[in-house]
Amino acid sequence: MTATEARDAFLQWMETERRASALTLTAYRGDLDRFLAFLTMHLGAEPDMGTLAGLSLADLRAWLAHEHAMALSGRRPTTQDRAARTRARRVSALRSFYRYLARYHGVDNPAPGLLATPRTRRPLPRPLPQAQALEVPEGVSDIARTPMAQVRDGALFMLLYGCGLRISEALTLDVRDLDQARTLGDGAKGDGVLRIRGKGGKERMVPVLPQVMQALARWRGVHPLPQPDAPLFVGVRGGRLQAGIAQRAMRTWRHMAGLPDHATPHALRHSFATHLMEGGADLRVIQDLLGHASLSTTQRYTLADEARLMDVWTRAHPHATDTPPDTAR
Incomplete structure (x- = not known):
């Protein structure tokens, strides 16, 4: 089985067994497409199951670094916080893919579990009045x-x-x-x-x-x-x-x-x-x-x-705009 076939089987499993949303499937497909394309360029050949099993932590980090460099080059402009969320999603996609491979295809590679997931700041809800x-x-x-x-x-x-x-x-x-x-x-x-x-x-x-x-x-x-x-x-x-x-x-x-x-x-x-x-x-x-x-x-x-x-307090409370008195003697 090629890595591409394994990717397709994984996405089908995500859709039917895990009932992943259409947005998740689209995002994971895009991430894994870029991952496999990078491996083809990085290793000089289309990856297969043996390739996926033998990848090192350095190989996975090289892909994430490549994606980050692409964003900095301007071809995929992004903010720092959005970049962190994107990296976190890619790490999640890799881990889910490899958990599937370990469970159904005997590919036991611990490297994805060792990837660091960046902390992301979840934006607060912005309701209407x-x-x-x-x-x-x-x-x-x-x-x-x-x-x-x-x-x-x-x-x-x-x-x-x-x-x-x-x-x-x-x-x-x-x-x-x-x-x-x-x-x-x-x-x-x-x-x-x-x-x-x-x-x-x-x-x-x-x-x-x-x-x-x-x-x-x-x-x-x-x-x-x-x-x-x-x-x-x-x-x-x-x-x-x-x-x-x-x-x-x-x-x-x-x-x-x-x-x-x-x-x-x-x-x-x-x-x-x-x-x-x-x-x-x-x-x-x-x-x-x-x-x-x-x-x-x-x-x-x-x-x-x-x-x-807090915003209402800082705008409305009298002390919020007071200049602290000079206590120096």
């Missing part, structure tokens, strides 16, 4: 080109903020998911419960407020493809709506509304979590609603709130 978040569904809807798109976009962005969904999670929903949400909800209250398929294929149940259900019901009423297996959100040609179209719609509206560049569909997810926390919601509940595997991921919203409070 409540007033701006509430304006998004109607604002994006108003600039849509057709009446159908107006109802669709209003429902989509209402769902993103009202339930804290990732854009990918919302766009993978089918009509049957909305119909099922109605049956799982309280008919008297008009709410619902959506079954969401998140990262890694993990499912979670997310309550849907009556106002969000009303927006979805309006969209269901004009949906061009009412059959249960149709995508819930469709484009003009009847196919599943692409994330790029929704992102472009919000980008257009935020420019018109004078909002900052971080006002994206994903910022609505941050806003959902932050506004729940500000309202006194338990951190574990927010974790479940967002589908975070680790509580530490959800705790970033606590850090973001602390940063906001």
Whole structure:
């Protein structure tokens, strides 16, 4: 088996067994493509399984150094923090690849486990203020080109903020998911419960407020493809709506509304979590609603709130701008 064939088998395993996301698969494929291309250049021949088994820590470091040099050359411009995140992902891709090789192909090479992973600074969530978040569904809807798109976009962005969904999670929903949400909800209250398929294929149940259900019901009423297996959100040609179209719609509206560049569909997810926390919601509940595997991921919203409070304090407290008195005698 060639190294290229092993890479393809690994990615297939990641997709079917580990249920890795499309973004992870794309990133890992790109990293491993560059890794194998470097080995061909570095060793003078296309690598095979024996080559992968015999690579030293110095060989792996040489590849990472080569990638870093390429970035510094200007062909792949990047910031220092982004470079650290990219290196960390490449190390992760190598380790995952070699764990797979050891488990299924008997390639036992400890070198990837010895690579140092750089520390990366995870950016804090940047939510929108409540007033701006509430304006998004109607604002994006108003600039849509057709009446159908107006109802669709209003429902989509209402769902993103009202339930804290990732854009990918919302766009993978089918009509049957909305119909099922109605049956799982309280008919008297008009709410619902959506079954969401998140990262890694993990499912979670997310309550849907009556106002969000009303927006979805309006969209269901004009949906061009009412059959249960149709995508819930469709484009003009009847196919599943692409994330790029929704992102472009919000980008257009935020420019018109004078909002900052971080006002994206994903910022609505941050806003959902932050506004729940500000309202006194338990951190574990927010974790479940967002589908975070680790509580530490959800705790970033606590850090973001602390940063906001400190900013308010430094701008508002009288002592924050006082010049300390001269105590010298």
